[in-house]
Amino acid sequence: MEKDPIENIKKEDIEQLQRKIDRCDAIAYISNHAKQSANHYLNIPSNLHQPVIYNGNPVIASEEKIAKPIVNFNLNKPFIFCIGQFLEMKNFHSLISMLHHLKSDYQLIIAGNNDKPYKEVVQHEISKFKLEDKVYLAGKISEQEKHYYLQNCEAFVFPSLFEGFGLPPIEAMAYGKPVFLANRTSLPEIGGKYSFYWDSFDGESMATVFTNGMNTFEKQKTIYQKELRNRAQKFNWDTTAKEYIKLYSKILG
DSSP: OOOOGGGGSOHHHHHHHHHHHHHOSBOOBSSHHHHHHHHHHSOOOTTSBOOBOOOOOOOOOOOSOOOOOOOSSOOOSOEEEEEOOOOGGGOTHHHHHHHHHOSSOOEEEEESOOOSTHHHHHHHHHHHTTOTTTEEEEESOOHHHHHHHHHHOSEEEEOOSOOSSOHHHHHHHHTTOOEEEESSTTHHHHHGGGSEEESOOOHHHHHHHHHHHHHHHHHTHHHHHHHHHHHHHHSOHHHHHHHHHHHHHHHHO
16 A cells, blocks of 8 residues: 655644644645545644645646647657656556557647656656557646647546645546546545546556546537536636635635
8 A cells, every 4th residue: 555645744844834733724635535634644623724735727628629749759649648747656557568468550649747756657657558649748838738638638547645725637527537546535526427437556557447438438529518517617717715714714714
């Protein structure tokens, strides 16, 4: 079992955080998972007000066709998209093995600041399975490029092992795309019942989940797209602001 990232926080930082908690009147969390994790690792009084207030979704799906970005990669097949920081906990390398086991011919685009050491782990997997012509590490991308990939991808994949919230899946849901997530931490409560989940991360198992999920999505495409877009709209900043105002009023009142 992987360690929760909070276990890697320095002892003095935990103690400083505990002192802040001891002085506070309420704690707002961005997910139920964050709330459970905090209550597990920290000493939080049971009578303290602890609402879960989800972040909003800033992405509005573009209805206009977005121009294809100029890339140093031959993007010539249906592709799967993923985005995030290149950190080990994002688990991107598992997608390479999954791609190898897929019978359908997809390319994979992974965007994010890949100037981290973890990039070498991902590249090793690409070389191991000889998928240099099917996997593109896009690096940091613009908002327009992100919208292009979200608008045109066949599916969005996000095998992250630890997420306090998880905004990228919501951005993909706004476009009505099939979403595949790790069945870990906050992701199930963000993705809901119309997303698909990996319980394990060996390539063959992931490929089976992906293939079955895509088949399910295609059979009920209209329903899935509607439900995914509706779910994305529930994460909005107006609702978030109202919840924080309600919390502040409770504290001050």
